Amino acid sequence: MKEKSGNIALGGILTECNEFSINLITKENFERYEYFENNEILNLKSGVVGGMLSVLNVSNFNVSPTVFASCSPGGVIEDKCYFDIKKKILDGVKNTKQLKGVLLPLHGAAVTQSIGDLEGDLITSVREIVGNEVPIVITLDLHAHVTKQMIENSSAILAWEQYPHLDPYETGVRGSKLLREILENNIIPKMYFSKAPLLHSAINASTFGDTPFAELMKSLKNEEKNNPKILSTSLIHVDPYIDQNDMGGGAIVITNNDFETAKDISLNFTKNYWDRRHEFEPDLYSPEEAILDGLSKDKNVLLVETADACGGGAVGDSIQTLKALINFSPNEKSLVHVVDPGAVQKCIQSGIGKDVKILLGHQVDKQWGNPIETQVTINKITDGKFIYNGGIWDKTVGEMGPSVLVSVGNIQILLSSYGTYEWNCEQFLSFDLELDSYKFLVVKNPMNYKNTFSHIENIYVLDTEGPTPPTCKNIKFKKMIKYFPKQLDLEFSDIVLKYNN
Numbered sequence: 411m412k413e414k415s416g417n418i419a420l421g422g423i424l425t426e427c428n429e430f431s432i433n434l435i436t437k438e439n440f441e442r443y444e445y446f447e448n449n450e451i452l453n454l455k456s457g458v459v460g461g462m463l464s465v466l467n468v469s470n471f472n473v474s475p476t477v478f479a480s481c482s483p484g485g486v487i488e489d490k491c492y493f494d495i496k497k498k499i500l501d502g503v504k505n506t507k508q509l510k511g512v513l514l515p516l517h518g519a520a521v522t523q524s525i526g527d528l529e530g531d532l533i534t535s536v537r538e539i540v541g542n543e544v545p546i547v548i549t550l551d552l553h554a555h556v557t558k559q560m561i562e563n564s565s566a567i568l569a570w571e572q573y574p575h576l577d578p579y580e581t582g583v584r585g586s587k588l589l590r591e592i593l594e595n596n597i598i599p600k601m602y603f604s605k606a607p608l609l610h611s612a613i614n615a616s617t618f619g620d621t622p623f624a625e626l627m628k629s630l631k632n633e634e635k636n637n638p639k640i641l642s643t644s645l646i647h648v649d650p651y652i653d654q655n656d657m658g659g660g661a662i663v664i665t666n667n668d669f670e671t672a673k674d675i676s677l678n679f680t681k682n683y684w685d686r687r688h689e690f691e692p693d694l695y696s697p698e699e700a701i702l703d704g705l706s707k708d709k710n711v712l713l714v715e716t717a718d719a720c721g722g723g724a725v726g727d728s729i730q731t732l733k734a735l736i737n738f739s740p741n742e743k744s745l746v747h748v749v750d751p752g753a754v755q756k757c758i759q760s761g762i763g764k765d766v767k768i769l770l771g772h773q774v775d776k777q778w779g780n781p782i783e784t785q786v787t788i789n790k791i792t793d794g795k796f797i798y799n800g801g802i803w804d805k806t807v808g809e810m811g812p813s814v815l816v817s818v819g820n821i822q823i824l825l826s827s828y829g830t831y832e833w834n835c836e837q838f839l840s841f842d843l844e845l846d847s848y849k850f851l852v853v854k855n856p857m858n859y860k861n862t863f864s865h866i867e868n869i870y871v872l873d874t875e876g877p878t879p880p881t882c883k884n885i886k887f888k889k890m891i892k893y894f895p896k897q898l899d900l901e902f903s904d905i906v907l908k909y910n911n
């Protein structure tokens with residue numbers, strides 16, 4: 411066997427934060443999803459790390475694994491949790507002999523209690539250890555807040571290309587391949603990122619179909635394919651639910667030692683994105699309007715309560731749509747998921763088949779509404795475990811904690827103890843529910859419901875209160891002052907930001 415020519419250190423933290431949610435992320439959150447140290451990481455076959463390893467395992471380099479932690483989005487990350495993981499990653503990098511390169515699979519929108527730019531902090535700390543000669547390649551979710559610190563201290567940043575996120579594995583492959591190119595073929599990555607303060611939800615930002623974001627992504631990727639100077643391009647739609655300075659979206663372009671090309675293409679695409687800003691604002695309905703209109707349709711109806719998306723960091727305990735269903739459509743068969751550990755406990759104590767009066771909703775994150783007292787019938791109790799079918803955590807176990815299915819007349823409510831990232835309705839399906847049998851289905855995510863319900867035509871995006879609202883117009887940012895859609899009179903040349911490595 412050929413002797414290996416050095417080591418690649420690999421490790422990272424991958425979660426999305428929401429500074430408007432009280433849902434603190436601790437080590438326990440990572441342990442419920444993925445928390446791996448040292449050689450445990452080498453067993454990963456899927457996700458971004460699985461993709462990275464698939465390339466490195468057949469390369470001329472050994473992998474030196476440190477820590478990899480990922481979990482469903484939440485509020486901010488507890489400082490202690492971040493500092494413990496950071497120390498382990500940095501110790502792992504320091505202790506790697508014959509270090510040739512570093513691969514960091516990160517998210518790009520992580521915030522701790524005291525650090526507004528976790529990724530920038532981690533990348534800078536790694537750079538301080540390895541010096542300027544060792545390449546650091548980063549992969550990010552495309553919903554990233556890409557900062558000056560991140561760009562200046564890394565060699566290359568590549569973001570996922572698909573939303574819904576079907577391609578973390580492929581992005582891991584691209585990240586590893588680019589690092590190999592740098593090490594083996596003397597590639598010199600010149601990276602340029604420009605961004606504009608365009609804050610919008612994910613509602614009109616799929617990379618599939620004919621959304622404005624899909625068109626922009628396709629055209630950027632065509633440019634990458636047809637221009638031999640380009641090593642990688644990434645279109646960034648900033649996660650709008652953090653509250654940091656200089657948030658915005660735009661294009662990262664990396665060339666082989668050609669600064670001007672990287673700059674020109676990045677600025678051109680960021681301008682194109684900005685010019686289409688009005689197309690990202692969704693049409694909205696109040697829950698009452700949506701239900702009354704939906705009642706007139708003869709097929710099933712999706713009510714998209716995206717303001718309470720666990721996949722965007724919300725607790726998942728809103729009952730704003732549930733309340734409207736109880737008031738305006740008590741007799742139609744309907745289904746909604748509410749995270750409420752207290753209500754779950756009360757139901758479990760009562761037992762299957764029993765009727766019990768519970769206080770329900772807005773009991774974990776109390777900012778967005780008030781609980782209701784209601785009588786429910788307990789239909790089913792489970793341990794809340796399910797297996798993801800695709801996406802970031804494909805084939806891994808998701809844990810809602812102890813969970814129950816209860817009903818209020820014809821309205822069924824899945825009550826769980828924890829919020830979990832929604833991908834393909836695995837949470838509902840773990841209760842063996844026939845989803846097409848419901849007149850009204852409440853989904854609490856802006857996009858991934860399309861993985862399950864591409865056949866449903868009656869879809870209403872709801873204008874409700876919560877930490878992941880469908881428009882950013884009214885978000886109470888402390889740090890972001892000038893942005894679209896809050897201000898309509900901004901000029902691109904005045905507000906574009908430009909970074910390079």
Ligand SMILES: [Zn+2]
Binds near residue numbers: 575
């Ligand atoms: Zn994302």
